[in-house]
Amino acid sequence: MMKKGLLNFTLKIWRQKNNKEKGKFKTYKIYNLSPNSSFLEMLDLLNHQILYEKKESPISFDHDCREGICGMCSLYINGRAHGPDDLVTTCQLHMRHFHNGETIYIEPWRAKPFPIIKDLIVDRSSLDRIIISGGFISVNTFGKTIDGNMIPIPKEDADKAFDAATCIGCGACVAACKNRSAMLFVSAKVTQFAFLPQGKIERKNRVLNMVKKMDEEGFGSCTNTQACEIECPKGISTEYISFLNKEYILSFT
Numbered sequence: 001m002m003k004k005g006l007l008n009f010t011l012k013i014w015r016q017k018n019n020k021e022k023g024k025f026k027t028y029k030i031y032n033l034s035p036n037s038s039f040l041e042m043l044d045l046l047n048h049q050i051l052y053e054k055k056e057s058p059i060s061f062d063h064d065c066r067e068g069i070c071g072m073c074s075l076y077i078n079g080r081a082h083g084p085d086d087l088v089t090t091c092q093l094h095m096r097h098f099h100n101g102e103t104i105y106i107e108p109w110r111a112k113p114f115p116i117i118k119d120l121i122v123d124r125s126s127l128d129r130i131i132i133s134g135g136f137i138s139v140n141t142f143g144k145t146i147d148g149n150m151i152p153i154p155k156e157d158a159d160k161a162f163d164a165a166t167c168i169g170c171g172a173c174v175a176a177c178k179n180r181s182a183m184l185f186v187s188a189k190v191t192q193f194a195f196l197p198q199g200k201i202e203r204k205n206r207v208l209n210m211v212k213k214m215d216e217e218g219f220g221s222c223t224n225t226q227a228c229e230i231e232c233p234k235g236i237s238t239e240y241i242s243f244l245n246k247e248y249i250l251s252f253t
Contacts, residue, residue: 006032007100011046013059014107019115025105035096039083040066040073042095060119066091068233071170075120076107081172081231089170089233109171111180113218124171126217127185131169133213134206135189137198157195164191166234173228173236179220184228186210187244188236194247204251211248 008031016023030046037045040063047058064070073090077083083093098104106120114122167188174182190207193199199206222241229238 003032005035007035007095007098008032009042009095009098009101010103012103012105013120015059015119016116018118023116023119025107033095035094037095038066038091039075039077039093039095040091060117060121062121063091068092069168071168074109074122074124074170074172074175076105076109076175078105081109081175082170082233086230087233087235089168092233109175111171111174111219113180113182114171114174122171124169126219127169127171127182129217130182130186130210130213131189134202134209135193136202137193137196138201139198151197153196161192161195164188164195164236164240167192167232167236168234170233172231172233174219176227176231177220177223178225178227179223181222181228182214182217182219183222183241183244184232184236184238186214187240190244190247191240194243203247207244207247207251211244 008029011028011030012025013028014023015026028046028050030042030049033042033045040061043059043061050056051058062072062074064072066073068089068091071089073082075082075090077090077093082088082090083097085093085097108114108116108120109122109124111122113126114124117123165188167185169185171185173184174180190210193206194203226238229236
């Protein structure tokens with residue numbers, strides 16, 4: 001029975017057992033949703049329905065903090081990374097952003113470096129390997145160490161470093177790019193250290209190693225269409241890609 005003020009949707013969801021088998025969209029119906037339900041809460045309710053009423057295998061999808069911080073909830077929703085709202089992750093998206101009775105298409109990231117594990121879950125460990133290649137700083141912790149908060153840093157530099165550090169590594173920039181480039185992700189990780197004195201030690205090696213690893217993982221080149229910035233849930237600017245290119249050139253001097 002449909003209730004007044006509540007929402008009903010037809011869901012076209014990608015189902016795939018593993019990376020080797022072919023996947024396909026499967027149709028589901030869900031009724032009487034609160035407009036204030038989050039998108040992941042909607043999937044929770046659907047899984048309850050699938051598991052206990054239809055006695056089928058529930059839909060696998062990534063989630064963790066559900067506070068827009070962890071970057072786990074990576075989904076294409078109606079063809080857009082993280083859905084129709086701006087500057088939000090999937091877990092921050094609410095069902096009031098959709099029209100009652102609408103058909104919603106839900107699928108995983110589509111990128112070669114992000115192979116599908118199952119259903120809506122992809123393997124994003126390629127981003128972890130880029131971080132491992134250079135996303136760290138060397139600090140001498142032997143003896144008397146200097147508190148990081150005691151090192152004078154120009155406010156403009158600190159603001160840029162902090163802004164770049166808001167990247168949560170969700171991969172929306174890759175999913176939005178027609179070349180599946182990870183340039184926005186890498187530029188954010190390079191920038192957050194380059195503006196801080198603690199990151200100066202590995203500055204040249206960092207950008208060389210991270211760009212090399214990005215290429216090895218199979219990510220494409222930057223398209224300059226700025227789709228990555230538009231779909232980034234944290235609004236990270238493509239200006240950092242320009243900074244990355246500058247850092248890369250200067251690393252050879």
